[in-house]
Amino acid sequence: MTRWARGGPGDGAATAAAPTELFGRREETAVLDGLLAQARGGSGGALVVWGEPGIGKSALLRHVHGQAADFVRLSHSATRPESDLAFAGLHGLLRPPADRVELLATAQAAAVRTALGLSGEPTDRLVVGAAVLSLLCGLAERQPVLLVVDDRQWLDEATALCLGFVARRVGAHPVVVVLADHSDPAARPWEGVADVRVDALSDESARQLVAAVAPLTDKATTRNMVRDAGKASDTRAMNRLTAQEQRVAQLAAEQLTDREIGVQLRISHRTVGHHLGNVFAKLGINTRTELSHLHAGCEPP
Incomplete structure (x- = not known):
């Protein structure tokens, strides 16, 4: 399920009712809120929120999404049936702003069209990663961008590698990438990306x-x-x-x-x-x- 919003009401499930306070999650929400504040100041960042299933990661994603009403918000929940489909996650994330693809350089635009299933041309994953980074940075010229992915463990490998590439390069732009995963993200594709482990509530x-x-x-x-x-x-x-x-x-x-x-x-x-x-x-x-x-x-x- 994918959502696209520039803030304000009518955002659908992404801003569905959640407790005003996330009990026992003050440290985690402070990190997320800090990333948003950083982006409002002109620089971006990325974070992997990880922990066992049912521990509360999705609630933290809803929190950061709800706090980013002044952002362009792109979100996607990965699913097991699509985990073997190359770029299925990217297709979910980028369908809403797909009209901006034509503003990219020719090679990058062609690469994104192929990743989104709009073209049968061969492409290179490095070019796709660079193109997605350019697309997000282009959106961020008008207002900060928040990209959220839940259930990262079901994300297809091609999208995961692409987002890892993007996450390590958004620091100079008001773009925030937040992903939720079940396991320790220290290995590829999230190596070098900051992480927060979510433990059981006291x-x-x-x-x-x-x-x-x-x-x-x-x-x-x-x-x-x-x-x-x-x-x-x-x-x-x-x-x-x-x-x-x-x-x-x-x-x-x-x-x-x-x-x-x-x-x-x-x-x-x-x-x-x-x-x-x-x-x-x-x-x-x-x-x-x-x-x-x-x-x-x-x-x-």
């Missing part, structure tokens, strides 16, 4: 959210909802570990030393340290005590 923020969307919920039900959501989130986090990392995490949570873990698993203590480093990174923790608490939260009552 218990207090979760209680505030329940009170806001379901104010008649009694305290006992709210407490159970928050507890169950926390356990589900912890379990999903543990499931991201490899089998060996899970074994190392289990023993480390029991406060065994690296050498003791190594003896039990018949691996060196250095290998244990390597696995434990991966565990901490994947779970977003720093100590064995945190690991013990997290592991306890995943166990059935």
Whole structure:
């Protein structure tokens, strides 16, 4: 689903009702609002918002879209059925301003027409990336541009590479690119693009959210909802570990030393340290005590 707006009412689902405050997301919204302020000042930027499914990434995209009423807004939600279609995502994003394609240089215009399925001419992905960058910068000469992509994990490779190319080059122009993804964006095509990891809400923020969307919920039900959501989130986090990392995490949570873990698993203590480093990174923790608490939260009552 794609939306095109120059601000104001009638924007459709992109500005659909959402809580005035995103509970527990002050840091994330501050980063997004900062990008918009930066663009209003004449310089752009890009950000990948990432985290497990259902963690609240789409709500953050709705927030930044809603705060950008004075921007040209282009948005697209990638879908699994189109993930193997080259430039399907670009087709969704650029159909609204397609009339501006003819303002590009001849080679770039031809490349974009091919990417949008308007021509059968052969094209080069580098030329497409440069053309999309030129198109966005051209739009930004009149007012800042916000480009938002949700469910990046389903974005076709050709579009992903194109947007990665664009995202690393918008700094000198009032263009903001924000993408939501399930996994760590450190690798291609987002290498070099700033990112924000979205973690589960704290218990207090979760209680505030329940009170806001379901104010008649009694305290006992709210407490159970928050507890169950926390356990589900912890379990999903543990499931991201490899089998060996899970074994190392289990023993480390029991406060065994690296050498003791190594003896039990018949691996060196250095290998244990390597696995434990991966565990901490994947779970977003720093100590064995945190690991013990997290592991306890995943166990059935």
